[in-house]
Amino acid sequence: MILLKNGRKVNENNELINIDLLIQDGIIVEMSECIENSEAYVYDLAGKLVSPGLIDVHVHLREPGYERKETIETGTKAAARGGYTTIAAMANTIPVPDSIEHVSYIEALLEKNAQVRVFPYAAITIGERGEEIVDVEALSKRGILGFSDDGRGIQEAGVMYQAMKRAKAVNKPIVAHCEDDSLLFGGYLHEGEYAKANGHRGILSVSESAQIARDIMLAQATGVHYHICHISTKESVELVRFAKEQGIHVTAEVSPHHLILCDMDIVDDDTNFKMNPPLRSDADRMACVEGLLDGTIDVIATDHAPHHEDEKAWGIETAPFGIVGLETAFPLMYTTFVKTGQMTLKQLIDCMSTKAATIFDLPYGKLEMGAAADLTIIDLDKEMEIDSSKFLSKGKNTPFNGYHVAGWPVMTVVGGKIVYKDEQMN
Structure with missing residues (x-):
């Protein structure tokens, strides 16, 4: 069981609102402004964006x-x-x-x-x-x-x-x-x-x-x-x-x-x-x-x-x-x-x-209770230069090498399993 604390999501009015998410067995089982659960492993998102x-x-x-x-x-x-x-x-x-x-x-x-x-x-x-x-x-x-x-x-x-x-x-x-x-x-x-x-x-x-x-x-x-x-x-x-x-x-x-x-x-x-x-x-x-x-x-x-x-x-x-x-x-x-x-x-x-x-009629792309816990955590304030030498892909062929950009994904969750985590995430 994973508890994502102190995240933010975008609502229908393009406003960022506070959100906690509780994930169990690959599913979002609870989602509200504040969740407490002593049995879950907690990640403090510190205001980062939670996206489907x-x-x-x-x-x-x-x-x-x-x-x-x-x-x-x-x-x-x-x-x-x-x-x-x-x-x-x-x-x-x-x-x-x-x-x-x-x-x-x-x-x-x-x-x-x-x-x-x-x-x-x-x-x-x-x-x-x-x-x-x-x-x-x-x-x-x-x-x-x-x-x-x-x-x-x-x-x-x-x-x-x-x-x-x-x-x-x-x-x-x-x-x-x-x-x-x-x-x-x-x-x-x-x-x-x-x-x-x-x-x-x-x-x-x-x-x-x-x-x-x-x-x-x-x-x-x-x-x-x-x-x-x-x-x-x-x-x-x-x-x-x-x-x-x-x-x-x-x-x-x-x-x-x-x-x-x-x-x-x-x-x-x-x-x-x-x-x-x-x-x-x-x-x-x-x-x-x-x-x-x-x-x-x-x-x-x-x-x-x-x-x-x-x-x-x-x-x-x-x-x-x-x-x-x-x-x-x-x-x-x-x-x-x-x-x-x-x-x-x-x-x-x-x-x-x-x-x-x-x-394409896929059951994903949803940030709601009961949906698959497929989530992208993004640090909108993280700014970094694109460095193709550090890509995980074998391919380094990009015209954007050296571009200074913000808004980097820092955690990726697929079916409740963390498949990528930046070193800044605890």
Whole structure:
């Protein structure tokens, strides 16, 4: 039994109010302004924020197949340090989770090594090749969050339509990386001012928005829950806004780096600024911020994508896409948007926890009696420089190294078990 004393939570009016929580058998059994219990182990939170556990619906754990980049153990330790209690693991592994056998293998690895709750995605197509659809009906009976070929867009409209129909029939979402390969033309950075000034081949914004437009119409035709990964362009935001106005079941996520950085922030072709989708124009960044604030974009997801430092040393043209994000997402968002008054603390928590649980129908993201004791304790006053050398993730590939930010998670609780604790916590 654990008693968390002298915490604070955010109420519906974005006010910080005092809160004590008593946890027993993985459940919040009592929650009030003052609780006394002589049998419980007491942690004095000294006014720190108690948030429902953070949820990230877009993470690359790399294992199985790419353990040099990350493992389930290191990735979920990084998640715990970042305050995440639930994450969803993308399907671009070896083997790809495209069959009962492969999903079962990955579930066994997660059961053995995961430090937080992990829901795997199953692939949409066999081998993520965009051709033959997986056994949607059989895989839906496993503990998957949904179906995704993340890293690759589904190129054939007919394949996506059939996948959506089958996913709708089993009440599972299609989670889509949106990219029309025929519009890439060998690009590796955004087709914008930085690429033009430095002689780089650009990735057109329409390579993302064209596929989103197609898929929105397919989602309308099938009724499926269609979730868009890492949205990055102003046109894409407008399409999602239109879809929601039409009552189409579309949700979307955005990553912290697309809210904070634009292509002109790239420094000296540093490959830690290379991700897919790429950093877009500042107008795109501002459209994503506006979309998040007005509810067009539902959630913040890190797209945590660790790579080995040797790979990121290949140069801007050939280095792999992707950056890490689990350990820095909350303080970056809090410092950039809450401390500057652009976003309320409640809005941030909703976008990083509660909404994800709601749209994916998860029984988490709740701070209430009887709920699972999945909690994130955050020291809003703790200021610290981001130091990638101290990451628990194997990946150190971040463009935010050296940023001075506040609002660091200091304790993470999953099902009543403390999975991460900063040295400052007794």
